[in-house]
Amino acid sequence: MIWLGTSLRFSFLAACLLVPLQIFAQKSATIAGNVYFGNDYNPAQHVAVTLYDSEHVSLETIDTLDNGQFRFGGLKRSTYSIAVDVAGYESFSQDVDVSMTSDKVMAIYLQPLARKQRGKASQTVSVHELSMPGKARDYMESGKKKLYQDKDAQASVEDFQQALSTAPAYYEADYQLAMAEMTLGNRAAAENGFRKAVELSGDKFAEADVGLGAVLLDDGNPSEADKAIRRGLQLNPALWLGHYELGRELLQQNRLADAQSAAEQARQLAPGAPIVYRLLSNIHLREKNYTALLADLDAYIALDPDSPAGVRAKQLREQMQQKMGTGAAATSGNP
Numbered sequence: 001m002i003w004l005g006t007s008l009r010f011s012f013l014a015a016c017l018l019v020p021l022q023i024f025a026q027k028s029a030t031i032a033g034n035v036y037f038g039n040d041y042n043p044a045q046h047v048a049v050t051l052y053d054s055e056h057v058s059l060e061t062i063d064t065l066d067n068g069q070f071r072f073g074g075l076k077r078s079t080y081s082i083a084v085d086v087a088g089y090e091s092f093s094q095d096v097d098v099s100m101t102s103d104k105v106m107a108i109y110l111q112p113l114a115r116k117q118r119g120k121a122s123q124t125v126s127v128h129e130l131s132m133p134g135k136a137r138d139y140m141e142s143g144k145k146k147l148y149q150d151k152d153a154q155a156s157v158e159d160f161q162q163a164l165s166t167a168p169a170y171y172e173a174d175y176q177l178a179m180a181e182m183t184l185g186n187r188a189a190a191e192n193g194f195r196k197a198v199e200l201s202g203d204k205f206a207e208a209d210v211g212l213g214a215v216l217l218d219d220g221n222p223s224e225a226d227k228a229i230r231r232g233l234q235l236n237p238a239l240w241l242g243h244y245e246l247g248r249e250l251l252q253q254n255r256l257a258d259a260q261s262a263a264e265q266a267r268q269l270a271p272g273a274p275i276v277y278r279l280l281s282n283i284h285l286r287e288k289n290y291t292a293l294l295a296d297l298d299a300y301i302a303l304d305p306d307s308p309a310g311v312r313a314k315q316l317r318e319q320m321q322q323k324m325g326t327g328a329a330a331t332s333g334n335p
Helices: 013-017 021-026 134-149 153-166 171-183 187-200 206-218 222-235 240-252 256-269 274-287 290-303 308-332
Strands: 029-037 048-052 058-063 069-075 079-084 092-097 103-110
Touching: 029 079, 058 069, 079 103, 092 103, 134 153, 134 171, 153 171, 171 187, 171 206, 187 206, 206 222, 206 240, 222 240, 240 256, 240 274, 256 274, 274 290, 274 308, 290 308
Parallel strands: 029 103
Antiparallel strands: 029 069, 048 058, 048 079, 079 092
């Protein structure tokens, strides 16, 4: 996708000044979002999310849905705080100001406590991972933090390699090492890592199949990519990354309706993943659905405003606004 940009200036100040501030105060507000375990969009299902008022008085507690979603609606314009407390994870609390806005969407990433602070019952990893030596799991957690939170793929490689040196059967570490290699652009190494994870798991690890499909898709092998991605989704239909990669593959085939369906499924499962909105923006741009494209860009910019891709998204948004504004002017006969 090519992000193009031109400047466009609007003047809404005079119009805004005509709107009484009381109107804003009267409208209700909504606070919604998703809760994840860690930084790789693993939904925190059925965990309690509590809403507090500005005096820290508890107003309501709700459980997240299967995809980690929560929603508090019909709120007065004010400042609130959201809190999540799950055994084995650091407590989360954040102030949310909706005094001058109607909706606030947030993504909450629960970070695991240091291993010495948690008991076995609090672990949310697989049975296979729990069977790995503690030292290997510590290297694994350190590598995932560097890869997903610190955005330092190169530094994560050594941690994943150390985990595998300690536990050669740790196929989840093979998968994470392959993800790091793919981030670094080392597709051959990534493919080998994904294939190793598939083999060691007995082809029972959905993430490895999807990762393999992504590499094959980038290497121009859509037929084999489709098989791998669909195998991953067969193993885990709730894997958002699988739906994302399937959408990407279908877009390459110009099957726009099917691609959008897959992308929307990925968005429902992981609404805090910026790349999902990037995929949706590509689909809507291909369809020339500029209204939907603007909504995609708004969501992307809100999640990833400062990266190079975020800057290009802002530029494309300006261009789309200008194009739509020019079209409206032409339709109305204005110069």
